[in-house]
Amino acid sequence: MQNNRVLIVEDDREIAEMLARTLAEAGLDVRIAADSAEMAVEMRRAPIGLIVLDLMLPGEDGLSICRKLRAESTVPILFLTAVNGEMDRIIGLEIGADDYVTKPFNPREVLARIRSLLRRASYGPGNISNRVLRFDGWRVDPLRRLVHDPNHTRIPMTSAEFDLLLAFCHNPGQVLSREELLSLTHTGLAGPIARSVDVHVSRLRQKIEADPREPKMLITVRLGGYVFTPSVE
Missing domain, CATH: 3.40.50.2300 (Response regulator)
Structure with missing residues (x-):
């Protein structure tokens, strides 16, 4: 509720x-x-x-x-x-x-x-399934809005970070522009400027990447946006 x-x-x-x-x-x-x-x-x-x-x-x-x-x-x-x-x-x-x-x-x-x-x-974002998602040992629960790492440790996230991760998990391997990410995470309403997407992605990398300075899962695509590389189940 x-x-x-x-x-x-x-x-x-x-x-x-x-x-x-x-x-x-x-x-x-x-x-x-x-x-x-x-x-x-x-x-x-x-x-x-x-x-x-x-x-x-x-x-x-x-x-x-x-x-x-x-x-x-x-x-x-x-x-x-x-x-x-x-x-x-x-x-x-x-x-x-x-x-x-x-x-x-x-x-x-x-x-x-x-x-x-x-x-x-x-x-969470509209029109997205509530089934639990898994990638590289990570577990994302859309219904309870919980994220656990491969060691089963809960990783705290803001609502913006969680929604970004959820959007990436539902679109693995696809290049998502900042505008598409704003739409996916704000359900069509006015949201923060594109610059804030970069900030939230940076924070998300700090939480899910082994080395945020050399990301392997959340890759920047020049002039395109971002792509989430893991396979998602």
Whole structure:
């Protein structure tokens, strides 16, 4: 069952309340926190389905919060970033954020991205079988959204990383462009820019490749995209 409880961590009360109204009108259960301390209180009160996280917060910033969250949780994280903060956006994706929106933003766009992330976290990409997949000793369970390595160790993944791996597993040996990967992992809705696909692929390599600097399973195809080389059962 999908958890529609969204926590907005934003110190600008006007922005937080404006976004909260849009999300609430769409039927989401919305909570607001102004900093990491208030966020922790809200997360103890009830399970959170998704976090909208501002990068520039008083005290602990959004990057630090995201890093700590990823050490213990796979909850989807949507960053709110300044329009000129490209490096922060890239770093945010590298440490585990699933998507981002730049300020100023259209609340309806944020809603669309949130719905996409919630759907992915709950069900995964549409029109994909829930049968367990195996490759090179790895095990991918689409229904429970779990990944285990050849030593049977569970490998934590963000929803974006899991969906990328699932898309590759269902298209082994095929060159997938960044646009195709965006479509496969966002079910047709607006998603992050193509650059974020590269970041998520890089993170995925860190988790499944023996040597991420010399990948053998996730190969870059110049001017084409990426190809997943293992046989998948």
